[in-house]
Amino acid sequence: MKEKKSWYVSGYMALLVSIIAVIGGIVLFVNEAPVDDPSELLIGIGVFLVFFAIICLSSLMIVQPNEAKVVTFFGTYKGTVVESGLWMVLPLTNKKNVSLKVRNFNSQTLKVNDAEGNPVEIGAVVVFKVQDTASATFDVDNYERFVEIQSETAVRHIAAQYPYDTYGTDDVLSLRGNADEVAAELLKELQTRLVVAGVQVLETRLTHLAYAPEIASAMLQRQQAMAIVAARQKIVEGAVGMVDMALKQLEENGIELDTERRAAMVNNLMVAIVSDRSATPVINTGSLYT
Numbered sequence: 001m002k003e004k005k006s007w008y009v010s011g012y013m014a015l016l017v018s019i020i021a022v023i024g025g026i027v028l029f030v031n032e033a034p035v036d037d038p039s040e041l042l043i044g045i046g047v048f049l050v051f052f053a054i055i056c057l058s059s060l061m062i063v064q065p066n067e068a069k070v071v072t073f074f075g076t077y078k079g080t081v082v083e084s085g086l087w088m089v090l091p092l093t094n095k096k097n098v099s100l101k102v103r104n105f106n107s108q109t110l111k112v113n114d115a116e117g118n119p120v121e122i123g124a125v126v127v128f129k130v131q132d133t134a135s136a137t138f139d140v141d142n143y144e145r146f147v148e149i150q151s152e153t154a155v156r157h158i159a160a161q162y163p164y165d166t167y168g169t170d171d172v173l174s175l176r177g178n179a180d181e182v183a184a185e186l187l188k189e190l191q192t193r194l195v196v197a198g199v200q201v202l203e204t205r206l207t208h209l210a211y212a213p214e215i216a217s218a219m220l221q222r223q224q225a226m227a228i229v230a231a232r233q234k235i236v237e238g239a240v241g242m243v244d245m246a247l248k249q250l251e252e253n254g255i256e257l258d259t260e261r262r263a264a265m266v267n268n269l270m271v272a273i274v275s276d277r278s279a280t281p282v283i284n285t286g287s288l289y290t
Contacts, residue, residue, distance in 0.1 A: 003134040003198070006071045006079025011060045011086035018056040025049035059091040068133045070096040080133045098133045102202065107152050109208050112159045114175065122159045122175070123208035124186065126151045132198025143197045150193040158186045164211065179206055243269045 028046030068082040073093045105126045130136045136143040166174045187204040
C-alpha cells in the first residue's frame with residue numbers, strides 16, 4: 001500500500017464551533033429544565049448540538065513535528081497527514097501516530113562464519129527513518145521489529161560473503177580491510193529488504209569485528225608470523241641494496257676483488273645487516289685461501 005495525502009483543514013474553527021455547540025446545548029438544557037412544560041424542540045436542538053460537538057471533536061487531531069497521522073475510516077485507509085499542527089479530518093476516524101524521526105538500531109554481536117569458514121563476531125549500526133507511512137503501518141506487523149530482524153539477517157549474509165582478512169591479497173575485499181565497501185554493500189542489501197516496510201536506510205556501519213574466542217589466539221599468531229615475514233623481507237631488500245652500493249663504491253675507488261673475496265664480503269655484510277643480534281668481529285690472521 002502506498003502513502004497518500006489525507007483531506008484535512010485547520011482544526012481551530014472546528015474547535016471553536018464545538019465549544020459554541022456545547023455551550024448552546026447546555027444553555028438550552030438549563031433553560032428548559034426548570035420549566036413545567038419544556039419544549040421538546042429546544043431539548044432536541046440541545047441534544048443535537050451536544051452530539052454535533054462530539055462529532056466535531058472526534059475529527060480533531062494534533063500532529064507533532066517530525067510525526068505523521070495515518071487516518072483510517074472504519075478500516076479504510078483515507079490518507080496521511082504529515083504537516084504539524086491542529087487539524088480537522090473526517091469525523092469518527094482512527095488516527096495512528098507514526099514517527100518520522102531518524103533512528104538508530106544497534107544490532108547484537110552476532111557470531112557468523114566468514115567466506116573462509118572462520119568464526120567471527122560482527123555487529124553493525126543502522127540509521128533509518130520511515131519514508132512511506134502506509135507501508136510501515138499496513139504492509140508489516142511491526143516495522144520496528146521488522147527492521148531489527150532484517151538488519152541482523154543482512155549482517156549475517158554480508159559477513160558470509162567476505163573473508164575476515166585477505167593477508168596481502170589486494171584484489172579481494174575483506175571485512176577488516178574494506179569496511180567502507182562492506183558497509184555500502186550492507187546498506188544496499190538492507191534497503192532492498194526494507195522497501196516493503198516503507199523504511200529508508202540512511203547509513204550502515206560495522207561497530208564490532210573480531211575473531212571468535214576459540215580461534216582468536218591462533219589467528220593472532222598467524223598475524224604475528226606474517227608481520228615478522230614482511231619485516232624480514234624489507235630488511236633483506238635493504239641489505240641487498242647496501243651490499244650492492246658497497247661493492248660499487250669499492251670498484252669506483254679502484255679496489256678490485258676476485259670472485260671468492262667478493263662472495264666472502266657479501267656473506268659477511270649480509271650476516272651483519274640481516275642478523276637480529278650484534279655482529280661479533282673475527283680477526284683472520286691467515287689467508288683467505290689457507
